[in-house]
Amino acid sequence: xxxxxxxxxxxxxxxxxxxxxxxxxxxxxxxxxxxxxxxxxxxxxxxxxxxxxxxxxxxxxxxxxxxxxxxxxxxxxxxxxxxxxxxxxxxxxxxxxxxxxxxxxxxxxxxxxxxxxxxxxxxxxxxxxxxxxxxxxxxxxxxxxxxxxxxxxxxxxxxxxxxxxxxxxxxxxxxxxxxxxxxxxxxxxxxxxxxxxxxxxxxxxxxxxxxxxxxxxxxxxxxxxxxxxxxxxxxxxxxxxxxxxxxxxxxxxxxxxxxxxxxxxxxxxxxxxxxxxxxxxxxxxxxxxx
Numbered sequence: 001x002x003x004x005x006x007x008x009x010x011x012x013x014x015x016x017x018x019x020x021x022x023x024x025x026x027x028x029x030x031x032x033x034x035x036x037x038x039x040x041x042x043x044x045x046x047x048x049x050x051x052x053x054x055x056x057x058x059x060x061x062x063x064x065x066x067x068x069x070x071x072x073x074x075x076x077x078x079x080x081x082x083x084x085x086x087x088x089x090x091x092x093x094x095x096x097x098x099x100x101x102x103x104x105x106x107x108x109x110x111x112x113x114x115x116x117x118x119x120x121x122x123x124x125x126x127x128x129x130x131x132x133x134x135x136x137x138x139x140x141x142x143x144x145x146x147x148x149x150x151x152x153x154x155x156x157x158x159x160x161x162x163x164x165x166x167x168x169x170x171x172x173x174x175x176x177x178x179x180x181x182x183x184x185x186x187x188x189x190x191x192x193x194x195x196x197x198x199x200x201x202x203x204x205x206x207x208x209x210x211x212x213x214x215x216x217x218x219x220x221x222x223x224x225x226x227x228x229x230x231x232x233x234x235x236x237x238x239x240x241x242x243x244x245x246x247x248x249x250x251x252x253x254x255x256x257x258x259x260x261x262x263x264x265x266x267x268x269x270x271x272x273x274x275x276x277x278x279x280x281x282x283x284x285x286x287x288x289x290x
Contacts, residue, residue, distance in 0.1 A: 005076055007032045007227050008239060009061060011126055017060070023047040024057040031232055036073045040066050079199075079226055109245050114252050117241035121253040124225075125238065133220050133236045134264040136192050140167060140272075142218075143191050145183065147173040147208065152196035155222070155254060159194065162262045165280060166273045173208075184208065189216030197221065197228035198242065198249060209233040222254055 010025045017025060027047040028035050035043065044051045055066060063069040104112075137144060144163055148156035156172055163170040174180050187193075193212045197205045209219045209230045221234040224242045231237045240257055244250035266273055284290045 005225050005227050005239075006036075006061065006072065007231065008124055008225060011129075011237075012124065013060075017057070020047075020049045020053045021057045021060070023049055024054055029231075032227060033073050033077065037070060076226060106245070113243055113245050114250065117243045117250060117253050118256055121240045121257065125257070129236050129238060130261070130264070133238060133261055134268055136218055136220060136236065137163065137194070137261065138167070138265050138268040139192075140169075141190065143169040143171075144194065145171055145173050145187075145191060146194040146196075147205065148196035149198065149202045149205070151249075152198055152222075152251065152254075155196050155251060155258065156194065158255075159258050159261070162258075163265070165277060166262075166265055166269055167276065184211060187212050187215050187217055191215075191217040192220060193217060194220045195222065195228070195230050195234075196254070197230050198224045198251075199226060199228075201228045201230070205230050206233070222257070224249065 007029055010029060014022055014025055024043065024047045027043060035046070038046075040051050040054050044054045047054070058066055058069040061069075063072065136142065144160075144167075146156040146160045146163075148154070153175075160170055160172045171183070173183060191212060193208060195205050195209060206229050209221075210233055212219060213233045218236075219230065219234040220236040220238070221228060221230050222238050222240070223231065225239050227237065227239060238257060238261075240253040242249035242251070242253070244252075281290075
């Protein structure tokens, strides 16, 4: 089971740090992981702290010094870029085929791996990120646009279908260039972009997040524990475990998290959501759609 990225660990422990150390943590999170490969002096200057403060920060997270910290980042980057082929050929993926007991059948292995992935995902998820995601998605003054990748586009559609039943102003970003360009042209500070981006990350997601950020909008990111580069432009980052019994990253925890978000939206929107569901059901029956 993946232990989570350094970014996850920093985010979870920000409240334990001194004010100066928190500034270091925010600098690293704002441009993760690139900021971690700068010099101690550069990080200190960007955070407005002394070089010893930066060194104290990295030792708090178990590193012997800044070179050790950067070595950890490099190892993390290798994991971020892994593909199903490299995982298959390595044969040592945590929770994967090489690690299950010799006498463990497939059903038992699946139950063990997926149960552990779900438990770790929920244990490591910052409550304030989940609450902020629900707040943004439930704000009737905002428009919601969703997009995903090769394997995650259907998750964007799945969440979008739920949102459409609960509120107005929801759409899935088209894959067709003309329609996509038309949609992003009108983006402004009222828009929330929900991005699903898992390793190997897709460049267009970064460009979309940057564009909306420049226009004052908000980005909610669903990603893995190594964090999509989109995290640097996201107000909310919801990271999930992807460990599976095969070389393919699992989206089981992501699906569970989506349904948790939907449950929170139902509670937040309350009677407005109830009334919309009732009207939608009435119209569907009246027009023969059900």
